Amino acid sequence: MAVTIRDVAERAGVSVATASRVLTGSRNVSPVLAERVNTAARSLGYRHNAVASALRRGRTNTVGMIVPEIGNPFFPSIVEAVERRLQESGRDLFLCDAQQDVTIERRRARALADRQVDGLIIVPVSATESRATLAEAVQRTPVVQVDRYVEDYPADWVGVNDELGVGLAVEHVVSLGATRIAFVSASLDSSSAQQRYAGFERVVKRHGLPGDTPRLLGTFRAEWGRSAALQMLAEQPLPDAVVCGNDEIAIGLLGEFRRCRIRVPEDVLVTGFDDIRFAQLADPPLTTVRQPGEQLAAECIRLLDARMIDRDLPVQRVAIAPSLVVRESTGGSS
Amino acid sequence: MAVTIRDVAERAGVSVATASRVLTGSRNVSPVLAERVNTAARSLGYRHNAVASALRRGRTNTVGMIVPEIGNPFFPSIVEAVERRLQESGRDLFLCDAQQDVTIERRRARALADRQVDGLIIVPVSATESRATLAEAVQRTPVVQVDRYVEDYPADWVGVNDELGVGLAVEHVVSLGATRIAFVSASLDSSSAQQRYAGFERVVKRHGLPGDTPRLLGTFRAEWGRSAALQMLAEQPLPDAVVCGNDEIAIGLLGEFRRCRIRVPEDVLVTGFDDIRFAQLADPPLTTVRQPGEQLAAECIRLLDARMIDRDLPVQRVAIAPSLVVRESTGGSS
DNA sequence: CACCTATGGGTAAACGTTTACCCCTTCTCG
DNA sequence: CGAGAAGGGGTAAACGTTTACCCATAGGTG
Structure with missing residues (x-):
């Protein structure tokens, strides 16, 4: 005993x-x-005995977090930042992986709420299918959405302005003379995918660029980048630039282009999104839109704490402006 | 209420x-x-109310896991596999990040034990400095070490035979005619680093190869791969092959070589370790030693369950044989 | 019929903390 | 010197489950 x-x-x-x-x-x-x-x-x-203590006090000094897929390197970077923030206030983070599946996501959310976490940070898998899970969680504990959000549901959110971010990338390649611009991203399940797509279309339209260039929507994975590359190679001519929905896609695309002897940036410009660790190690180093992870995390904890103090606070949605990091995949200086 | x-x-x-x-x-x-x-x-x-239930039953249906650094892409792959396994038995995983710091690692271990997890899966940060944490955890709950282990402490472990794995890589480059072989890895804090280094030295010695080639020990990060590359470029001649302690290092190294117009595999062969997602997307695609994540996870849960049933079971150490994946960084086909 | 067992129900005591409430002592100040 | 406040201690009642134990009934068996 x-x-x-x-x-x-x-x-x-x-x-x-x-x-x-x-x-x-x-x-x-x-x-x-x-x-x-x-x-x-x-x-x-x-x-x-933290369990007994939690039962009596109704607080656990623990925050739960659910990410769509821990294998996607963008999420670990957010997790790390969040964890550092929480540490400052002596709280612990319990991290769960939804494996890109709303059913699993719901199980995880329930498991965390059942264990009386003091708050929940969630990157929802789907803009629509995650709504029920989010609604249920909000009933039980303070919740903040990060990066992605559920549509038509009033809950706190902090993320980057995806629409603006992709806009920066498009403006950049346009300024380099590109007119035929393709877009390769994930299908429009998540808010990120939606917003990034919207940003692309907006700027392309604004510049009066041709609308018949490829818009290929698959998943946020490198494999999809590869097959999208092959698809574009099959239907010549190649666009002047390919704007990708995230870095993984861009890296897959770069790999396939390289294999097929398409030169980047000489034959085609390529941009990514997120600025993950490997973006600068890609060949060529990837021009991308940086998400300020530390800032996202700080804001996220701020929102969560505010909501913990007052559950009836008006809903807050914080969009942080992203920045463009120019590297060689668009001919940027070293 | x-x-x-x-x-x-x-x-x-x-x-x-x-x-x-x-x-x-x-x-x-x-x-x-x-x-x-x-x-x-x-x-x-x-x-x-899972907290009340846990207090009364003394079980939580929850397993804790601590990894040295969630940002290192090898760990998420294990985490995903472990999570899938646990799901089959209806248990949840709470994941914590030690941020490469044994102090934080200890805090995490305590936080998990305080919350009465039914078991703990840990990838220890250090082969020596993590011993106290491990010992304390073992007193409190069933523990299984994965991938890395603490030295001179009897506790279950499952991992790949690192020593053998690096041996495969060295044998491979030797078979391609390399005689001057460098080794770039992390300093010998963790068991992985130790075993991989030992494997390198053993095979190099066995073949009677020169012992004055660079042995550069830093961290398991891409940045270290870059600076190691620069270091080797500074002290010509370049070795015939560079065997790296993990894929991240190798990818960093490849990036720097590329920047300096060193051709891989023509001028120098390069190998990695782990076979992370990006290994095949590197330029050139990386020859590496694959760790069978699913198998590691399965074995890990098996050990944990066995230990949960009987705390006095003899200590088990399961070493799985890794396999070599040949790609273009050593001139492999495709 | 007497006895034994199986089945399904309820009562209340745990599990280990925290904390509302009460009490006693000591100090302060008019 | 008495009233009141402040400080520091204890008792015991929560927190929400689970489960040991008990009881009543029904069915089976010699």
Whole structure:
């Protein structure tokens, strides 16, 4: 049997109340008793039972987070930043992976809520199919959406302005003289995919560029980038530039172009989105839209804390402006 | 106030015991009462309180996992596989990131143990500095080490035979005629780094190859691969082959070589380790040692379950043989 | 019919904390 | 010197489940 606070109190010759007060620092206790309790705890090897504590207090000092797919390298970067922030306030993060599946996402959300997390950070899998899960979670605990959001549901969100971000990429290749611009991204399930697509169309239209260039929508994976590349190669002529929905797609695309001896940026310009770790290691290094991970994380925790204090706060949606990072895939300087 | 099992029982006109028995299926209850309980629960929107349940039963149906750094793409692949396995038995995974810091690692381990996880899966940050954390965790809950292990401490482990794996890579480049072989990896903090280094030295020695080629030990990061590349370029002549401690390093190295117009595989052969998602997208596609993630995960859960059943089982250490994946960075086909 | 067992139900005691409430002592100040 | 406040201690009641234990009934068996 594990050693409980009762054992500690007994050994220290005080009541459990006093022991608890010393151990949690919830009230002043005379130094001599405090010392006795501490040594008793240490010598017995006392370990706080967080489950019992959570049951009594109704708080766990734990935040849950659900990402669509931990294997997508953009998400770990956010997770790391969030974790660092939480650490500052002594809270722990429990991370779950939805495996791109709204059913699993719902299970995870329930598992976290069942365990009474103090808040939930979620990157919803789908703009529509995740709505029920989000709604249920919001009933139970403070929730903040990051990066992606569920459409037509009022809940806090913080992310980058995707629409604007892709706009930056398009403007950039246009300024380099591209007129026939293709777009390769994921199908419009998630808000990110939707917004990025919208951003592309908006700027293309604004410049009066041809609308018959390829718009290929698959998944946010490198494999999709590869097959999209093959598809474009099959239906010549090649566009002047390919704007990709994220870096993974762009990297897959670059790999296939390379294999087929298409030169980037000489034959075609390529841009990505996210600025993941490997973007600068791609061949050629990838011009991309950077998401400021630290800033997203900071804002996310701020929103979550605000909502924890007041559940009835008006819904907040924070869109951070992304920035373009020019590298060699669009001929940028080294 | 949330709706409790007491409310459900009342609404259904049964005792809390019966309600609990229906809801958990722990004992037979007459169909008519069961139905009443279920409808009552549904209509009240009853939600199981996992914290209270955990306190009473002493089990949480939750497994904790700690990885050194979620940003290292090898770990997410293991996490995904582990999560899929756990799902089959209806358990949830709580994932924590140690940020490559044994202090944080300890905090995470304690946080998980405090929350009474039923078991802990850990990839220890350090072969020596993580020992105390591991020892403490083992006292509290079943633990399995994956991939890396703590030295001189008897605890279950499952991983790949790193020593053998690097051996495969060295044998491969030797068979292609390389005699001057460099090794770029991480400093010998972790068991992986140690074993991989040992594998390199063993095979190099066995073939009587020169021992004065570079052995550069830094971190498991791409940036280190870059600077190692620069270092080798500074002290000509270039080796015939560079065997890297993981894929990230190799990818960084490839990037720098490319920038400096060193051709791979014509001027120098390069190999990696892990076979992460990006290995085949590198330029050129990377020859590497594949870690069988699914198999690791399966074995890991098997060990954990065995240990949960019997804490006094003899310690098990399962080393899985890795396999070499030949790609173009050593002139491989395709 | 007497007895034994199986079945399904309820009561209430845990699980380990935290904290509302109460009490006693000591100090402050008019 | 008395009233009031402040400080520090204890008792015991929560928190929401699960389950050991008990009881009543029904059915089976000699």
